[in-house]
Amino acid sequence: MRLVLLGAPGSGKGTQAKLLTEKLHVPHISTGDLLRAAVAAETPLGQAAKEVMDRGELVSDDIVLGMLKERLQADDAAKGFILDGFPRNLVQAEMLDQLLGEIDMPVEHAVLIQVDPEEVVARIAKRAEAEGRADDTEEVVRHRLGVYRQQTEPVVEHYRQAGVLSEVHGTGSIEEVQQRILEVLRF
Ligand code: ADP
Numbered sequence: 001m002r003l004v005l006l007g008a009p010g011s012g013k014g015t016q017a018k019l020l021t022e023k024l025h026v027p028h029i030s031t032g033d034l035l036r037a038a039v040a041a042e043t044p045l046g047q048a049a050k051e052v053m054d055r056g057e058l059v060s061d062d063i064v065l066g067m068l069k070e071r072l073q074a075d076d077a078a079k080g081f082i083l084d085g086f087p088r089n090l091v092q093a094e095m096l097d098q099l100l101g102e103i104d105m106p107v108e109h110a111v112l113i114q115v116d117p118e119e120v121v122a123r124i125a126k127r128a129e130a131e132g133r134a135d136d137t138e139e140v141v142r143h144r145l146g147v148y149r150q151q152t153e154p155v156v157e158h159y160r161q162a163g164v165l166s167e168v169h170g171t172g173s174i175e176e177v178q179q180r181i182l183e184v185l186r187f
Pocket of ligand 1: 009031032035053059086135144
């Protein structure tokens, strides 16, 4: 199963992806997690990315795509993947289409998790208390939401036109949302 999860910051993509990985037996690949690991390891890439992430902007397409390509080459990704946080703009969506097209393994499903923007701000405020992510302050969150609307929402249309998009409501319990996703995947 080759799946892309779409949704605003705080929509629950990461939470749902972690659960789905057990049901679908494919790895969860989060570009946000990959980037945070690079930041924590203080690699040159991580050092370059940190400031951009802390501002709530997107890290450059080349950096993220390079990281993703490497991750997709690992053995466990041969049977599929759940992508979380990628693609985040149209250029990345086209790069991914090209990459997967070359190996004749296109994205099979894109699932958009829909959550009201105010709910998202409230959820992230909670996460900020628990995890202390530098980009979870209210000001940066609002900026990330703006970046989402401008740059990532067109990606939703990209997958709609490709005929692989499904939409689910992201409010309710974690289990309820999980069930809705499994239903649209007919799993
Ligand atoms: P969220 O979905 O809550 O915003 P992520 O963990 O997906 O959190 O992303 C955190 C930050 O990492 C983003 O704001 C951005 O700076 C960077 N990032 C993650 N994925 C990408 C990507 N595909 N392209 C560019 N930047 C990315």
